[in-house]
Amino acid sequence: xxxxxxxxxxxxxxxxxxxxxxxxxxxxxxxxxxxxxxxxxxxxxxxxxxxxxxxxxxxxxxxxxxxxxxxxxxxxxxxxxxxxxxxxxxxxxxxxxxxxxxxxxxxxxxxxxxxxxxxxxxxxxxxxxxxxxxxxxxxxxxxxxxxxxxxxxxxxxxxxxxxxxxxxxxxxxxxxxxxxxxxxxxxxxxxxxxxxxxxxxxxxxxxxxxxxxxxxxxxxxxxxxxxxxxxxxxxxxxxxxxxxxxxxxxxxxxxxxxxxxxxxxxxxxxxxxxxxxxxxxxxxxxxxxxxxxxxxxxxxxxxxxxxxxxxxxxxxxxxxxxxxxxxxxxxxxxxxxxxxxxxxxxxxxxxxxxxxxxxxxxxxxxxxxxxxxxxxxxxxxxxxxxxxxxxxxxxxxxxxxxxxxxxxxxxxxxxxxxxxxxxxxxxxxxxxxxxxxxxxxxxxxxxxxxxxxxxxxxxxxxxxxxxxxxxxxxxxxxxxxxxxxxxxxxxxxxxxxxxxxxxxxxxxxxxxxxxxxxxxxxxxxxxxxxxxxxxxxxxxxxxxxxxxxxxxxxxxxxxxxxxxxxxxxxxxxxx
Numbered sequence: 001x002x003x004x005x006x007x008x009x010x011x012x013x014x015x016x017x018x019x020x021x022x023x024x025x026x027x028x029x030x031x032x033x034x035x036x037x038x039x040x041x042x043x044x045x046x047x048x049x050x051x052x053x054x055x056x057x058x059x060x061x062x063x064x065x066x067x068x069x070x071x072x073x074x075x076x077x078x079x080x081x082x083x084x085x086x087x088x089x090x091x092x093x094x095x096x097x098x099x100x101x102x103x104x105x106x107x108x109x110x111x112x113x114x115x116x117x118x119x120x121x122x123x124x125x126x127x128x129x130x131x132x133x134x135x136x137x138x139x140x141x142x143x144x145x146x147x148x149x150x151x152x153x154x155x156x157x158x159x160x161x162x163x164x165x166x167x168x169x170x171x172x173x174x175x176x177x178x179x180x181x182x183x184x185x186x187x188x189x190x191x192x193x194x195x196x197x198x199x200x201x202x203x204x205x206x207x208x209x210x211x212x213x214x215x216x217x218x219x220x221x222x223x224x225x226x227x228x229x230x231x232x233x234x235x236x237x238x239x240x241x242x243x244x245x246x247x248x249x250x251x252x253x254x255x256x257x258x259x260x261x262x263x264x265x266x267x268x269x270x271x272x273x274x275x276x277x278x279x280x281x282x283x284x285x286x287x288x289x290x291x292x293x294x295x296x297x298x299x300x301x302x303x304x305x306x307x308x309x310x311x312x313x314x315x316x317x318x319x320x321x322x323x324x325x326x327x328x329x330x331x332x333x334x335x336x337x338x339x340x341x342x343x344x345x346x347x348x349x350x351x352x353x354x355x356x357x358x359x360x361x362x363x364x365x366x367x368x369x370x371x372x373x374x375x376x377x378x379x380x381x382x383x384x385x386x387x388x389x390x391x392x393x394x395x396x397x398x399x400x401x402x403x404x405x406x407x408x409x410x411x412x413x414x415x416x417x418x419x420x421x422x423x424x425x426x427x428x429x430x431x432x433x434x435x436x437x438x439x440x441x442x443x444x445x446x447x448x449x450x451x452x453x454x455x456x457x458x459x460x461x462x463x464x465x466x467x468x469x470x471x472x473x474x475x476x477x478x479x480x481x482x483x484x485x486x487x488x489x490x491x492x493x494x495x496x497x498x499x500x501x502x503x504x505x506x507x508x509x510x511x512x513x514x515x516x517x518x519x520x521x522x523x524x525x526x527x528x529x530x531x532x533x534x535x536x537x538x539x540x541x542x543x544x545x546x547x548x549x550x551x552x553x554x555x556x557x558x559x560x561x562x563x564x565x566x567x568x569x570x571x572x573x574x575x
Contacts, residue, residue, distance in 0.1 A: 077140065081133075081136035085131030085133070086128070086131070089124065089131050093124055096119070097120070099313065100116070100313070103318055104318060104386055105386050106345065106386075107316060107319075113200055114193055114194070114195075114196035114197020114198065114200045115193035117196050117200065118189070118196045118197075119193075119310055119313060121196075122192045123189060123309055126306040130299065130300055130303035134296045134299045134300055134303065137292050137293060138293070138297075141289040141290075141296065142293065144289045145293070148285055148286040149164070151282050152279065152282055152286065155278065155279045156265075156279055159265075159279060162254055162261060163254055163258065163286070166253070170251075170294070173246050173294075174243075174297050174298075177239055177246075177298055178297050178298060178300075181236060181298050182305050184239060185236050185306070186308070186309075187235070188233050188235075191225070191229035191232045191233075194228065194229070195229050198222055198225050199222070202218055240299075240302070243294045243295055244291055244295060247290065247294045251287045255283070255287075258280070258283065259280075262276050319345075319388070320386070320388055321406070323404075323405070326403060326404055326405035327399060328405055328408045329396065329405065329409045331397065331412050331494055331524070332362065333361070333397045333398075334359055334361050334396075335360040335395070336358075336395045336398075337358045337359075337379075337382075338393050339356070339392040340353060340357070340382065340389045340392035341353055341355060341356070341391045341392055342382065348390075352375045352378045352547050353378055353379055353382075353547045354547045356548075357549070358552070360524055362493075363524055364525075365520060365525040365526075365527065365538045365539050366538055366540045367528075367535035367542070368526065368541075368542050368544060369529060369532060369541060369542070369544070370545055370564075370568075374544035374545055374546065375544055376498075376528045376544055377498055377528060379544070380528060383401075383413060383496060384409065384410050385402075388401075411434075411492070412492055412494050413494045413496060414487035414490055414495045414523075415495075415498070416480070416487055416497050416519075417498040418498060418499035420480055422482060423467075424467070424469045426461075426463065426464045426466055427459070427463045427464070427482065428443055430471075430486065431446060431463075431485045432486075434486060440463070443463065443489060444463075446488040447485045449485070449515070449519075450481045450482070450515040450519070451481055451511050451514050451515045452481035452484075467482075475508065477509070477511055480508075487519060488518070492523070494523065494524050494525075495519065495520055495524065496525075497520075497528065497529075498528045499529060513534065531572070532565075532569045538555070540554065541553065541565065543558070543563075550564055
C-alpha cells in the first residue's frame, strides 16, 4: 500500500509539472512574450535567457520525461492497487465463507440459498471492482485535484475563483446521486439474489419440471424475475449514468466564463497567452479527475450497498458456540435428556419438544418413533448441538453438552440421514470427509464393512471416480452405504440414524440394513424410523407425539400395551 501511495504522489506531481511547461513553451518559443505572468516553478525563469532552439528542445524533453514518469507512476499505482484490492477481497471472501461454516443450520433454513450464493458472487464482484479500481481513484483524485487547484491559484487567483464557484454545485449533485444510487443498487442486488435463487431451484428440480411438462410455467416465473431485475437495474443505471453528464454541464458553464474573462485579460495585456493556455490546460486537467471522482463515488455507493449485505451476514452471531477452554469429550457412560424443551426462534410460542426426559446407556440402541412432525429429527439434532434446548439440559457423562468443546463433541458422533449429502468429488474423498488423512487401506476397509466395496471396484476409476453433484451418479442405496462407510471410517462411539433406510426398494434396504448392522455394533445408537420393522430389535423404543414422549418400552411391551405404537405398527403391516 505504501508503494502505491508513493506512485500516486509521483503521478500527481509529474502531471502538474508537465502542464507547467506549456507557459514557457508558448511564451518564449512560439510567441516570444516576456515573462509577465507569475511562474509557479521559479527554476523555469532560469531558462528564459537560453536560445530559442535550445529552450524548445529542453522544454520538449522535459515535457516528455515528466509524462513518461507520470505514465510509469500511473502503471505502478494501478497495478499495486489492483493487487491490494484482490488481497483484501480474497480475505473478505474467505472470512465470509468461514463465517458461514460456523453458522447453525437454522440460519440456512431461514434464508434462500440463491441469496447466499449472490452474496458470495455478485456482491463480492461489485466489491472487487471497488477494491481494485475505484479505491485508487478515491485515493488519488482528491490529492490530484488539490494539487492542481494549488497551481491554478498560483497562476491567477481571480480566474481560479470562477473554477471554484462550481465546487458546491458539484458536491450537491454528488451527494444526491450517491444516496439514490446506494438505495437503488441495493434493490438491484436483491433482484439478482432472486434470479440466482430461481436458477438454482430450477437446476435442482429440472427432472420434476420436465416430468410434469412444467417448462412453460418455470420459464414464465424466471422471465418475471429477470424482468424485475432488469427494471431495478435500469433505475440504478439511470442515476449512475447521470453522474458524468451533470458534472460536465456545470463545469462547461464554468469553462465558458473563464474563457470569456481570461480572454479579456489576454487582450488587455494583463496576462500572457502562455499563462492563459497553461491555466486552461491545468483547469481542464483538473476537471478530468473531478469527473472521475464523481464516477468513483457513484460506484462506491453501489459497492456500499453490496458491503452492507455482506456485513449483515458477518454480523450474524452463531447461536451455538464452543466454550472457552471447553472439555474434551470422551463418551464413557450415558447420554441423558433432563426435561428438555425446544422451540424454533421464529415461533417461540409453539415448542417442538416438551419436557423430554430419557437416558441412553453406552452401547445401547434406542429408537425414536412417532407420526410426522412429532419432533424426532429435532430431538436428534440437539445432541451434536446444531441448536441448544430452550429449557432443560442434555448431558454426556453427567456434563452439560454446552461445557464440552464443540469440535471434540461432534467428533464423538456419526450421522447418517435419509437424504445423504455427497460432494461432487471422488468416492475416496467423500468417504474420508471426517478423516481426510486416512490411509487408502482404512478407506477400503470402511467401504467393505459398508457393503459398498464391490460397487466401487466396478466403477471406471474405482475409489477415484467422481460421484457427481449430490452423488447424482449413484443410486439411493449406494449413496446410503457410502454415507455409512463415511461414518465407519470416523469410528464414532455415538451414532445417529435418521430414516437411514426409508425411500429404498427392498433389495437396497436389505443391503443398507446389513451395513447398518455392522455400523451399530458396539456403539451407542439413536435411530429414527418410520418403518417400525427396522426398530424391533432396539433395546428401548420411545414414542413421540406432539413433541412429548407418550410411551416407551421394548417392541413386545409396546405392542402389548395397544397404544399409539401398536396402532402405528398394525397400520403399517395392514398396508
